Amino acid sequence: MAPKLPSTSRSLPIALIRAREGVMLPIRDMLGETGITEQQWRVLRVLSEYGRLDAKTLADRSSLLFPSLTRIATTLRGKGLITQERDDVDRRRQFIEITAAGQKIIDDNAGHSAQIVAEFKAKLGAEDYETLLDLLARLDPNSPD
Amino acid sequence: MAPKLPSTSRSLPIALIRAREGVMLPIRDMLGETGITEQQWRVLRVLSEYGRLDAKTLADRSSLLFPSLTRIATTLRGKGLITQERDDVDRRRQFIEITAAGQKIIDDNAGHSAQIVAEFKAKLGAEDYETLLDLLARLDPNSPD
DNA sequence: TGATATACCTTAACATGTTAATACTTGTGA
DNA sequence: TCACAAGTATTAACATGTTAAGGTATATCA
Numbered sequence: 434m435a436p437k438l439p440s441t442s443r444s445l446p447i448a449l450i451r452a453r454e455g456v457m458l459p460i461r462d463m464l465g466e467t468g469i470t471e472q473q474w475r476v477l478r479v480l481s482e483y484g485r486l487d488a489k490t491l492a493d494r495s496s497l498l499f500p501s502l503t504r505i506a507t508t509l510r511g512k513g514l515i516t517q518e519r520d521d522v523d524r525r526r527q528f529i530e531i532t533a534a535g536q537k538i539i540d541d542n543a544g545h546s547a548q549i550v551a552e553f554k555a556k557l558g559a560e561d562y563e564t565l566l567d568l569l570a571r572l573d574p575n576s577p578d
Numbered sequence: 579m580a581p582k583l584p585s586t587s588r589s590l591p592i593a594l595i596r597a598r599e600g601v602m603l604p605i606r607d608m609l610g611e612t613g614i615t616e617q618q619w620r621v622l623r624v625l626s627e628y629g630r631l632d633a634k635t636l637a638d639r640s641s642l643l644f645p646s647l648t649r650i651a652t653t654l655r656g657k658g659l660i661t662q663e664r665d666d667v668d669r670r671r672q673f674i675e676i677t678a679a680g681q682k683i684i685d686d687n688a689g690h691s692a693q694i695v696a697e698f699k700a701k702l703g704a705e706d707y708e709t710l711l712d713l714l715a716r717l718d719p720n721s722p723d
Numbered sequence: 724t725g726a727t728a729t730a731c732c733t734t735a736a737c738a739t740g741t742t743a744a745t746a747c748t749t750g751t752g753a
Numbered sequence: 754t755c756a757c758a759a760g761t762a763t764t765a766a767c768a769t770g771t772t773a774a775g776g777t778a779t780a781t782c783a
Contacts, residue, residue: 438688439695441624441639443711446605446616449598450641452717456591461741470741470768471591479586489731494586496595501769503733508768525731525778543583550584557716565713566588568706572597572698606771615738615771634761646739648763653738670748670761 459549467538469512472497472505474542477514480531481539487520488527493575514538604694612683614657617642617650619687622659625676626684632665633672638720659683 441447457471464474472495479494480486486494492502506529509515514535520526531539554562570576586592602616609619617640624639625631631639637647651674654660659680665671676684699707715721 438623438627438684438691441620441627444623445695445698445707445711446598446601447620447641448711448714448718449594449601451720452714453591453594453598454641455717455719455721456594458719460591465742472769475586475592478583478589482583482586487731496592496599498770498772499732500734500771504769523731523779527732539583546583550590553590553717557713561713561716562590564709566590566593568702568710568713569593569597571702571706572600573593574600574603575596576600610772617739632761643740643742644762645741645764649739668749668761672762 456553459552460546463542463545463549467542469514469538472501473509473514474538476502476505476509477531477535477539480515480529481536485528485530488529491529509535601698604697605691608687608690608694612687614659614683617646618654618659619683621647621650621654622676622680622684625660625674626681630673630675633674636674654680 460474461471464471467474469477475495476491476497479491483490483494488499488502488506492499495502497505506515506517510517512534514532516530516532518528520528557565605619606616609616612619614622620640621636621642624636628635628639633644633647633651637644640647642650651660651662655662657679659677661675661677663673665673702710
């Protein structure tokens with residue numbers, strides 16, 4: 434007989450999708466008013482936190498594949514939220530930096546965003562919240578483990 | 579001053595994305611050989627577990643939005659893996675059922691799939707694995723809580 | 724140095740995520 | 754019964770996920 438699969442209601446991939454849905458819901462609501470997407474927000478967040486970055490590092494820290502980043506960067510540049518320039522030393526590489534307009538979007542939404550985070554922390558309880566982050570980190574393909 | 583956002587390295591949305599990446603990696607490898615996508619696999623899994631379903635219920639249990647399901651159903655029907663038929667009583671509704679060919683894909687991959695699940699369970703430890711599923715369920719927007 | 728491998732980035736092609744608009748069917752209430 | 758609300762499904766439009774192919778720049782090594 435066929436090996437048994439876990440019920441889809443207890444499947445880890447599906448649980449991850451649903452949890453993500455739940456977490457992104459209020460965040461998407463917030464971003465809807467700013468006109469940028471969740472991924473664009475992520476890129477701006479990373480640039481705001483780390484400053485000027487080469488594209489490869491930016492892609493890693495934003496958890497985006499390179500083709501996605503290429504498209505998103507084009508969009509963000511079009512909106513005047515980032516600047517891009519080639520590395521003069523190694524002309525294969527490219528540096529990306531957030532603009533004042535981009536930083537303003539971060540600043541304008543930081544309060545609301547922090548509040549959303551706080552609500553999830555309260556919903557789970559601070560301890561379970563940290564436990565969850567730790568467990569998720571152990572599934573990260575790039576985790577040291 | 580602007581409220582502080584958590585470092586992106588400790589962000590719940592990003593942690594969920596990365597965990598999902600890690601979990602899906604071996605599953606995508608497996609599915610690559612069958613020619614179906616992760617979402618198509620999910621639909622077949624649900625149909626195999628619950629039998630004939632109306633589209634709305636199928637979408638819910640597969641965690642897919644309706645427009646996605648419409649496209650995926652078209653693809654799966656084209657591959658002969660599911661059948662679709664209108665409800666004669668309520669002609670708004672539609673029933674979807676897995677075919678023998680679809681079930682064969684499930685059966686052929688159930689062993690490998692179960693092994694992947696077992697490896698993640700071993701990686702985290704059975705107890706932490708269950709804890710993770712419970713915590714994720716609490717973020718599910720459709721969870722009772 | 725010159726062929727080849729690598730590295731970084733872009734483009735292409737297809738599938739899905741997401742929101743909004745549309746079409747069709749059924750239910751409701753005046 | 755007739756206008757209108759609500760339910761079900763599709764289509765459209767745009768953004769992203771994913772894999773593969775292509776293009777340019779740098780490194781490596783015989």
